[in-house]
Amino acid sequence: MPELPEVETVRRGLNELTQNQQIEGGDVLLARTIAHPSSINDFLAGLKASKIIQWHRKGKYLLAQLSPGFGWLGVHLRMTGQLLWLQQDEPLQKHTRVRLFFAQNQELRFVDQRTFGKMWWIPASETPESVISGVKKLGPDPFDPEFTVDYLVEKLKNRRRPIKTALLDQELIAGIGNIYADEALFLSKISPTTLCTALSKEQISRLREAIIQVLQTSIEAGGTTFSNFLNVKGINGNYGGVAWVYNRNGEPCKICGSVLGRIKLAGRSAHFCPECQS
DNA sequence: GGTACTACCTGGAGGC
DNA sequence: TGCCTCCAGGTAGTAC
Numbered sequence: 001m002p003e004l005p006e007v008e009t010v011r012r013g014l015n016e017l018t019q020n021q022q023i024e025g026g027d028v029l030l031a032r033t034i035a036h037p038s039s040i041n042d043f044l045a046g047l048k049a050s051k052i053i054q055w056h057r058k059g060k061y062l063l064a065q066l067s068p069g070f071g072w073l074g075v076h077l078r079m080t081g082q083l084l085w086l087q088q089d090e091p092l093q094k095h096t097r098v099r100l101f102f103a104q105n106q107e108l109r110f111v112d113q114r115t116f117g118k119m120w121w122i123p124a125s126e127t128p129e130s131v132i133s134g135v136k137k138l139g140p141d142p143f144d145p146e147f148t149v150d151y152l153v154e155k156l157k158n159r160r161r162p163i164k165t166a167l168l169d170q171e172l173i174a175g176i177g178n179i180y181a182d183e184a185l186f187l188s189k190i191s192p193t194t195l196c197t198a199l200s201k202e203q204i205s206r207l208r209e210a211i212i213q214v215l216q217t218s219i220e221a222g223g224t225t226f227s228n229f230l231n232v233k234g235i236n237g238n239y240g241g242v243a244w245v246y247n248r249n250g251e252p253c254k255i256c257g258s259v260l261g262r263i264k265l266a267g268r269s270a271h272f273c274p275e276c277q278s
Numbered sequence: 279g280g281t282a283c284t285a286c287c288t289g290g291a292g293g294c
Numbered sequence: 295t296g297c298c299t300c301c302a303g304g305t306a307g308t309a310c
Contacts, residue, residue: 002304079288114287114302116305134305158280159280165282177303266283
């Protein structure tokens with residue numbers, strides 16, 4: 001499932017491959033993939049003849065700045081979405097949802113098994129924040145200067161919920177999902193069930209450092225190999241081999257040898273070491 | 279306002 | 295082999 005490092009990996013690949021390329025047309029194979037505008041024809045007409053200037057990332061959202069007057073193209077990969085840069089005559093994947101056609105027979109193909117992924121065309125008269133409600137509510141990116149220890153302390157001080165649940169809240173920190181929340185909590189030696197109100201400033205500082213470290217490591221590895229993440233060139237990432245706890249329940253902890261556990265928190269699985277994170 | 283729960287959705291895994 | 299159930303999880307909507 002794409003989280004910040006995977007989305008960042010995709011963004012870098014898209015900037016490498018699609019910058020200054022002109023969208024010549026498209027095809028929407030699954031209408032509900034298009035979140036805005038409500039008309040598929042308007043979506044395709046709005047993009048036609050635009051050029052991709054640059055891809056940006058806000059949390060897990062990808063935002064393509066289009067040539068002047070054309071606005072923006074927004075994409076969220078959600079659980080299983082993939083953006084692939086292919087030749088148009090390559091056979092369609094089973095779960096192909098949207099195709100955007102470019103010159104020289106090239107294509108940007110949106111493939112999404114579980115159909116949760118979304119795309120938006122935002123006219124130049126509007127902004128991504130005004131059209132995509134999720135973007136408007138995003139907290140700071142973990143690499144933003146405003147993501148400080150003091151910011152986290154302030155945001156967590158009155159929250160009576162488990163820290164694992166808080167880390168998944170995109171209004172608090174943008175871009176963290178289930179995998180990296182578990183990994184960051186392990187690295188900072190904090191149990192996922194610890195209430196935010198019970199965390200000391202020293203623990204919060206450790207957690208902040210761990211979040212940045214784990215995300216940076218994964219970006220450098222090209223994203224995770226968990227699930228079916230592929231970058232734009234269709235290549236799997238390399239983070240899976242270095243996971244400390246995620247999806248390793250029942251296996252020994254790499255630090256102390258204890259059997260790793262898994263619990264449910266707010267409907268999501270949390271993986272942890274009962275000894276290191278006590 | 280803060281928090282928890284549920285729906286959305288598909289395919290793989292496991293049980294029978 | 296075939297059928298059924300459970301599980302995975304990001305976000306939006308809803309309930310408390």
